[in-house]
Amino acid sequence: MRTTVAVVVMVMCLMMVHADVKPQRDFNLQRFAGKWYRVGLAYDSPSFAPYRDKIKASMGIITPQANGNANLTMWDVTPAGCQSKMYYYEKTTVPGQFTYFSTRHNMVKDITVVETNYSEYAVVLKHRVFNREYTQVALYGRTQRVRIDIIQKFKAFALSQGFSRESILTPPPAENCPPSGSGRQVP
Numbered sequence: 001m002r003t004t005v006a007v008v009v010m011v012m013c014l015m016m017v018h019a020d021v022k023p024q025r026d027f028n029l030q031r032f033a034g035k036w037y038r039v040g041l042a043y044d045s046p047s048f049a050p051y052r053d054k055i056k057a058s059m060g061i062i063t064p065q066a067n068g069n070a071n072l073t074m075w076d077v078t079p080a081g082c083q084s085k086m087y088y089y090e091k092t093t094v095p096g097q098f099t100y101f102s103t104r105h106n107m108v109k110d111i112t113v114v115e116t117n118y119s120e121y122a123v124v125l126k127h128r129v130f131n132r133e134y135t136q137v138a139l140y141g142r143t144q145r146v147r148i149d150i151i152q153k154f155k156a157f158a159l160s161q162g163f164s165r166e167s168i169l170t171p172p173p174a175e176n177c178p179p180s181g182s183g184r185q186v187p
Contacts, residue, residue, distance in 0.1 A: 021112055021114060021125055021161075022112075022114075023094060023095065023096025023097050023112050023113055023114065024096045024113050024114065024115055024116050026095075027095040027096030027113055027116075028095075028118070029062075029064045029068065029070060029091075029095075030064055031118040032062060032064075032113065032116060032118060032122070033062045033063060033064045033070075034061065034062060034142075035059065035060070035061050035142065036059070036060050036061075036062065036122065036140040036141065036142065037057050037058070037059050037060075037140060037141050037142070037143065037144045037173075038057060038058045038059075038060065038074075038138050038139070038140055038171075039057045039139055039140065039141045039144060039145070039146055039151075039170060039171070040137075040138060040139025040146075040151060040154045040155075040168070040169070040170045040171075041055065041136065041137070041138050041139070041168075041169055041170075041171065042136060042137040042138075042154075042155075042158035042161070042163040042167055042168040042169075043135075043136045043137075043163075043167060044163055044164065044167035052169060055169065055171040056076075056077045056171050056172060056173065056174035056177070057144050057171050057172065057173045057174055058074055058075060058076040058077070058174060058177070059074070059075045059174070059177065059178065060072050060073060060074040060075070060140075061073045067091070068091040069088065069089060069090050069091050069098075070089040070091075070098065071086060071087070071088055071089070072086070072087040072088075072089060073085070073086050073087075074086075074087065075174075075177050075178045076174075076177070077174045077177045082174075082176070082177035082178055082179055084178065087100050088100060088101075089111060096112060096113040097110065097111065097112050097113075098110075098111040098112075099111070105128075107128055108128070109126055109127065109128050110125075110126070110127055110128065111124060111125070111126050112124065112125045112126075112127075114157065115153075115157075119142060120141065120142055120146065120147075120150065121139065121140065121141050121142070121146050121150045121154075122139075122140040123137065123138070123139055123140075123153070123154055123157055124137070124138045124139075124140060125137055125161070126138065135161070137154070137157060137158040137161055137163065139151065139154035139170070144173040144174075145173070151170055154168075155168050
């Protein structure tokens with residue numbers, strides 16, 4: 001009984017934390033489009049722990065669609081080499097908030113662009129209400145290295161969302177992913 005009450009209280013607290021997160025004011029998808037590097041990540045899923053030291057900064061390209069949706073092509077270094085994945089973000093009624101279907105977790109997730117200056121960095125919250133395991137905070141930069149004050153801002157936001165310091169990382173840059181000379185043009 002005590003365990004059930006504790007779980008209910010924890011879920012309610014997490015719902016309140018995420019309910020306070022608002023998207024970037026006057027979010028502009030056209031300005032947000034283009035190349036981004038994921039240079040910071042806060043994720044505390046136990047299944048992620050064994051991979052923490054293997055993570056590299058990944059690269060993605062946001063492509064706006066005429067209907068207000070966006071496509072994200074993401075390249076990640078994996079044991080099998082440089083792999084690309086395509087994500088389809090559907091707009092919501094709130095600019096800066098999107099949803100997408102995660103094939104890995106077999107569920108719809110919410111994406112909120114919490115803060116961006118469009119030219120340097122973006123802080124993005126990926127979550128699914130009622131399931132803390134699938135909450136992430138990511139820091140994206142237009143380059144593979146961002147200023148220390150931006151990293152500190154990202155870490156402070158992640159801590160405010162309930163992440164421990166140990167679950168926040170800033171991975172080193174990935175080399176040659178996507179491969180240069182592969183014939184693929186990356187804007």
